[in-house]
Amino acid sequence: MNQTENKEVVNSLEEATSLKISETAVYTTSASSDVKLQLTNANIAFSDFKQPLETEASIFVNSTRLHQTFVGIGAALTDASAETFYKLSKDQQDLFMEAYYSIDKGIGYSLARTIIHSCDFSSASYTYIEEGDTKLKTFSIEHDKQFRIPFTKLAIAAAGGELTMFASPWSPPAFMKTNNNMLQGGKLKPEFYQPWANYYAKFIKAYEKEGIPIWGLSIQNEPMAKQIWESCIYTAEEERDFLKNYLGPTLEKEGLGDKNIIVWDHNRDLLFERANVILSDPEANKYVWGTGFHWYEDWKDGSPMYKNVAAVDDAYPDKKLIFTEGCNEKYELSRIKDPKLAERYGKAMIHDFNNGTVAWTDWNILLDQTGGPNHVGNLCFAPVHGNTQTGELTFTNSYYYIGHFSKFIRPGAKRLSTGTTANHLSATSFLNKDGSIVVVALNDSDNEINYMLSLNTKTTNLNMPAHSIQTIVIN
Numbered sequence: 001m002n003q004t005e006n007k008e009v010v011n012s013l014e015e016a017t018s019l020k021i022s023e024t025a026v027y028t029t030s031a032s033s034d035v036k037l038q039l040t041n042a043n044i045a046f047s048d049f050k051q052p053l054e055t056e057a058s059i060f061v062n063s064t065r066l067h068q069t070f071v072g073i074g075a076a077l078t079d080a081s082a083e084t085f086y087k088l089s090k091d092q093q094d095l096f097m098e099a100y101y102s103i104d105k106g107i108g109y110s111l112a113r114t115i116i117h118s119c120d121f122s123s124a125s126y127t128y129i130e131e132g133d134t135k136l137k138t139f140s141i142e143h144d145k146q147f148r149i150p151f152t153k154l155a156i157a158a159a160g161g162e163l164t165m166f167a168s169p170w171s172p173p174a175f176m177k178t179n180n181n182m183l184q185g186g187k188l189k190p191e192f193y194q195p196w197a198n199y200y201a202k203f204i205k206a207y208e209k210e211g212i213p214i215w216g217l218s219i220q221n222e223p224m225a226k227q228i229w230e231s232c233i234y235t236a237e238e239e240r241d242f243l244k245n246y247l248g249p250t251l252e253k254e255g256l257g258d259k260n261i262i263v264w265d266h267n268r269d270l271l272f273e274r275a276n277v278i279l280s281d282p283e284a285n286k287y288v289w290g291t292g293f294h295w296y297e298d299w300k301d302g303s304p305m306y307k308n309v310a311a312v313d314d315a316y317p318d319k320k321l322i323f324t325e326g327c328n329e330k331y332e333l334s335r336i337k338d339p340k341l342a343e344r345y346g347k348a349m350i351h352d353f354n355n356g357t358v359a360w361t362d363w364n365i366l367l368d369q370t371g372g373p374n375h376v377g378n379l380c381f382a383p384v385h386g387n388t389q390t391g392e393l394t395f396t397n398s399y400y401y402i403g404h405f406s407k408f409i410r411p412g413a414k415r416l417s418t419g420t421t422a423n424h425l426s427a428t429s430f431l432n433k434d435g436s437i438v439v440v441a442l443n444d445s446d447n448e449i450n451y452m453l454s455l456n457t458k459t460t461n462l463n464m465p466a467h468s469i470q471t472i473v474i475n
Helices: 003-018 079-085 090-101 148-158 190-209 236-253 268-279 306-315 339-354 397-406
Strands: 024-030 038-041 057-069 072-076 111-116 164-169 216-218 260-267 288-294 320-325 359-364 384-387 392-395 414-420 425-431 437-443 449-455 458-464 468-474
Touching: 024 397, 057 425, 057 437, 072 397, 079 148, 090 148, 090 384, 090 392, 111 148, 111 190, 111 359, 164 190, 164 260, 190 236, 236 260, 236 268, 260 268, 260 320, 268 288, 268 306, 306 320, 306 339, 320 339, 339 359, 339 397, 339 414, 339 425, 339 437, 397 468, 437 449, 458 468
Parallel strands: 057 449, 072 111, 072 359, 111 164, 164 216, 216 260, 260 288, 288 320, 320 359
Antiparallel strands: 024 038, 024 468, 057 414, 384 392, 414 425, 425 437, 437 468, 449 458
16 A cells, blocks of 8 residues: 555544534345345434443444455456356346446446366367477467457456456466376476466466456465366465566566465465464565465355454465355355355455455356356356356345445455344444445344444444345444
């Protein structure tokens, strides 16, 4: 953050803490009704602070305690998303772009992830070179020009001409790997560390030549997972050494030293271990912008390991934390209205932000009516599904739940200290650069909750339906 932005935040803080509230608004989404991102209260009456009883649910926001600076919220623009998009009717394509990227009429996405050649959410495996081309002389992104690149350009335009974009690879070309296969794990052969580092640089330059700026990149998607789709295994030491000896120096040599490098890009369970190995090495650390993580560790016992996000933030406060991927797995049409799907997003975003995360990235921004296309049958949910037979869109509860954050918390905002007094009531809050305070609250219980919201020395009383999410905007 530069000096001008710092002054803006300080000025906004002074205005916010003075609590000269001019206008308020409460927006609500109920997972079990038609209320979706709806203005449900336009005039909250605050009174002097009231101490809640132990039996009362409450949220307390301390706007004098500022934390990390918010970067953005968005999703991955995969091959599957792009292919599905171009099977929609033109009016639905326009609606899709407006719904995701317009701040006024949509939910204001400001962040995006793209893939370096294929992943499972591609119609087939492919790379940008001919097999065996160690010199990368045949490198070409022609494949992406059919769907993914024009789709990405439309997204950038819909976002007002600027979209913070990072890229991730799922696997090097088969000949560079120990198993001679892009699928089923395997490792990058040491003799191909340099050609593979060169590959990232070529990708970035090729995409930027097409008018798609690349803000950053992760080294490897899920480097500890042997998957039936594109995957590649790195130990923490191997990822560290590839970064400090090859990828970092190569990007600098190619004039790309300003690109933000993200390490790990896998689940929260090993997040702290991986960050320690890489970030405790000064030569590797100097190339790292931050640590990325996913949410799939809950397969073990159903419990997300948010504590590891906080542990990394505490140990390496000079580095950033970014949620790089999450989705609801195993697509079933019968579950599309299940509140738990949307609540997984709401809970994760609140806890991840409260533990120091600066940016949050959903997985596929769009999938078809089957939860694909996916070339190995790994079908999943997306916040929006497009029916390629009817050409129409379906907006799920997850879309609206994410929107309660992305529409109102804008890049450059500062997180505020927030606490709650009830297990079924969770919340986070941010101070935007314009001086507005945004509180996002989630009720994941079967009952409505009457709760108190206190902001410094002022208190108001609010109500949330069962299985709902609210955004309270205070100007």
